[in-house]
Amino acid sequence: MHPIPLPIEEIxxxxxxxxxxxxxxVSYSWVVLSGPTGYGLG
Structure with a gap:
């Protein structure tokens, strides 16, 4: 796992x-494990 320093617009x-x-x-699944509210995958 590689932490991503915030704030950041996109990764x-x-x-x-x-x-x-x-x-x-056949597919990938990405999950946000932790971080501030308001961030997510979309």
């Missing part, structure tokens, strides 16, 4: 190093 989420057991990733 780029890069899943290019992700893997899957059968070699075919």
């Amino acid at each position: 780029l989420l890069d899943g290019s190093s992700s893997t899957d057991s059968d070699g075919e990733i």
Whole structure:
């Protein structure tokens, strides 16, 4: 996990190093683990 210093307007989420057991990733799921209210993924 890499903390992101706030305030920041936007970030780029890069899943290019992700893997899957059968070699075919069909979707990604990103979750905000912590931070101030008012921030989220949209």
